Amino acid sequence: MIRRLLHHSTPKARRLLIAELAFIVATAVLQGVVFLMLVPLLQALFTGDTAAARTWLLALAATAAACAAAHWTASQIGMRASTAVLDSLLTRLGDRLVELPIAWYATDRSGQTTQLATHGAMFAASAPYAVLRLILAGFITPGTVLAGMYLFDWRLALAMTATVPVMWLVFRWLRRGMERDDAEHAAAVAETSNRVIEFARAQPALRTAADGSIADRLVEDALQRQHRAYRGLLVTGGAGIATFTGVVQLALTVVIVLGAYLAVGGSLEPATFIALLVLGVRFTEPIANSGALGGGVAIANTALGQLDELLALEPLPEPARPREPQDWSxxxxxxxxxxxxxxxxxxxxxxxxxxxxxxxxxxxxxxxxxxxxxxxxxxxxxxxxxxxxxxxxxxxxxxxxxxxxxxxxxxxxxxxxxxxxxxxxxxxxxxxxxxxxxxxxxxxxxxxxxxxxxxxxxxxxxxxxxxxxxxxxxxxxxxxxxxxxxxxxxxxxxxxxxxxxxxxxxxxxxxxxxxxxxxxxxxxxxxxxxxxxxxxxxxxxxxxxxxxxxxxxxxxxxxxxxxxxxxxxxxxxxxxx
CATH class of the missing domain: 3.40.50.300 (P-loop containing nucleotide triphosphate hydrolases)
Incomplete structure (x- = not known):
């Protein structure tokens, strides 16, 4: 999605988008570091080392302040980037609609272009901050936590690492399924819009027709198709999110069971186990939340895919150096x-x-x-x-x-x-x-x-x-x-x-x-x-x-x-x- 947005953006919008992503990543990393600092802080508190606890608390507060500053900067740049990207998308769309031959408009495209120019472009432009920011935080923050866990206990860290490929595969399956179903739903919405507009324009003729005219049937068929596509999108999304959440919770269960086993066996300090358990929860919670956001990426990709298809259409060939007519025959x-x-x-x-x-x-x-x-x-x-x-x-x-x-x-x-x-x-x-x-x-x-x-x-x-x-x-x-x-x-x-x-x-x-x-x-x-x-x-x-x-x-x-x-x-x- 980001690659597509960068491709369709103006240089100004591209710079803003890259800056926004940089601060989003920085925020997610700093948030992960904050969670990691909880381990030595909790260890110091459990052992009664007040001086060490004070030091770690000050370090945690400074890092949290840096995280908050990065988050605020990302939000400010994000609003400007969304506006610039939206302007870029609408400009590209408008330029292409002007360039396309009149023949392309022989079929009513009002529903498709309206959907793309309003809902599609708006969602795609706001997706980096509204959706992708949360997804990146849902994976980068846990990734930072996971990398840091190797400093405290490599066994629990390895167990958590083993669950990552499974979660990634399920996430990709969820996103692809929703992207496929959302594309079908978008096509159904465009067809319904075309039929409703046609139905409204044809009212003078339809008022003289009997009930059950072909226009009535076309609108009804389009609405039924849209309903079926939407139900399919809901079923795919619901089943996918439930599966992804189950896999994430299974990863947390593995960490809890293994940590308890090590703590009972005496090879892991109880204070360290409790601190790592907190990290385990912070590792899985953002990932679980990001599963529901995968559909947002799919919807944005659908809109960008429609724009790509539009831009891929070949206009009529134009001469490099136009000739002049001799007369007007x-x-x-x-x-x-x-x-x-x-x-x-x-x-x-x-x-x-x-x-x-x-x-x-x-x-x-x-x-x-x-x-x-x-x-x-x-x-x-x-x-x-x-x-x-x-x-x-x-x-x-x-x-x-x-x-x-x-x-x-x-x-x-x-x-x-x-x-x-x-x-x-x-x-x-x-x-x-x-x-x-x-x-x-x-x-x-x-x-x-x-x-x-x-x-x-x-x-x-x-x-x-x-x-x-x-x-x-x-x-x-x-x-x-x-x-x-x-x-x-x-x-x-x-x-x-x-x-x-x-x-x-x-x-x-x-x-x-x-x-x-x-x-x-x-x-x-x-x-x-x-x-x-x-x-x-x-x-x-x-x-x-x-x-x-x-x-x-x-x-x-x-x-x-x-x-x-x-x-x-x-x-x-x-x-x-």
Whole structure:
């Protein structure tokens, strides 16, 4: 555990942690010396040697004072070390979460990261003083006592030494068992947290579902798994601690029996036997108490192990010297990609000209959104190359791609803040007036006008106070404010009212000026006015490509798709009489 903490700590935290451990060890050694001084002190008292007793008592008091000073210093440094180590762990965690590719977040990690950032990191940072200090005292102090016992009676000291390997093996077995069960419990807690968060977020949908929905079952299954893992942890811990305590008490029994035998036989002075018996009790008591603390080390190791796993994840490769794009065109060259299963895209090739709008249409599941995610470098393709401005995306680097690309996806997330601030994050360097001007181009002013607090109205967690279309307008405003040369838009308008659909259409027209746009298009107006249309075939490739007029003239798959869409928009409900 200490090695892991030192590895994850900053130089300042590492120095504090080492100093803390040094004073903890010094305290434990001095405490052992104090106990050893009891032997000559008791011998002097039993024999009536007042002068010797006074000398040993003064020496014992001086050593106890030194021990108290070391303990106080360790506690002061320990508080500072815990804070510095916690800051180091959270910084490492935060840096890694920023470095990981967006693909890592495709699975909900909120429960795992929350558990690690709160309980796990806090416990690991405080473990050196709260747990390890007591464990070190539980072994170093008895070790000092044991070494000193050889000065008084080698036979009792040897008997006690013989029990040490047994106690150490049982302690390691206890710690490993609790570490294994705590890892399982931590995974169960993270899964439960994910399911509960999912359950809370999905309440609007669940309120319309019948009892016993899949969400109910998932939460219940996760809770049951957590309960089983916790019971297993309690059983392992209880049985292990009881076994360890029994072994420690057996060691004390061996010392008592052997000492009594030697004292009765006359080879050990009664005064020495009584004094050594006191040492024997002080030898075993801290060790017995440290057994219960082995689980604390296991819990800290679990948290540090999770952080190690997170740090071991490979981010997307970054160039040593990023290249510059020639323009803002986008090209796919024989790109194949899937989400860990069958490929969604197979040998896909196309070019989206710089400063033009390319609309992508096709059946559900054909890979339309996947194309935009590859451009934004949420993933790298399994085979083939994605280029921006003639340069492969990995050679540009993630930072350059993020700066050049403004994505607007269907699943828009807004922070629980004001409308204005949710747009402002697109470019924090601009003034309030500039932000409002960009938001007005995306028709967000209409949303602000209908709310009592205007631009300063809070949108709620995730944007819950706004409709889906209004959230997408805010997201488009962010893209306009960012003023990125490439805009990726997953235009989902099938569930929007006519007002929001028109507003989003106007926002798209505003974002189109001078930018390279790739739009997963659903609106007929967007499709028809695109400079280029790519129709995916549902098997990972392109069935047809061209302008709207060219594809209609070809009278192929796109023409049929277009007629179906036009017919669908013309549906009317016939009134009943």
């Amino acid at each position: 986008i090209a796919f060259e024989d790109v194949t990609f899937g989400y860990g299963a069958d490929p969604v895209l197979r040998d896909l090739s196309f070019t989206a000209p710089s400063g033009r709008m390319t609309a992508i249409v096709g059946p559900s599941g054909s890979g339309k959104t996947t194309v935009t995610k590859l451009v934004a470098r949420f993933y790298d393709p399994e085979r083939g190359t994605v280029r921006i401005g003639g340069v492969p995306v990995p050679e540009l680097g993630t930072a350059a791609v993020e700066a050049a690309v403004a994505p607007v996806f269907q699943d828009v997330y807004l922070f629980d803040d004001t409308i204005l601030n949710n747009v402002w994050i697109g470019n924090p360097a601009l003034s309030r007036d500039e932000v409002i001007a960009a938001a007005t181009r995306a028709r967000v002013d209409e949303i602000a006008d209908r709310l009592p607090d205007g631009w300063d109205a809070r949108v709620g967690e995730g944007g819950s106070n706004l409709s889906g279309g209004e959230r997408q307008r805010v997201s488009i405003a962010r893209a306009l404010l960012k003023d990125a040369p490439i805009v990726l838009l997953d235009e989902a308008t099938s569930a929007l009212d006519i007002g929001n659909e028109i507003a989003i259409g106007d926002a798209i027209d505003a974002a189109r000026e001078g930018r390279t746009m790739i739009v997963v298009a659903h609106r007929l107006q967007t499709i028809m006015t695109a400079d280029q249309i790519l129709m995916l075939d549902g098997e990972g490739g392109i069935r047809e490509s061209g302008t709207h007029a060219e594809l209609l003239a070809a009278d192929g798959a796109y023409a049929r798709y277009w007629r179906e869409r036009v017919d669908a928009t013309g549906w009317q409900l016939t009134p009943t009489r």
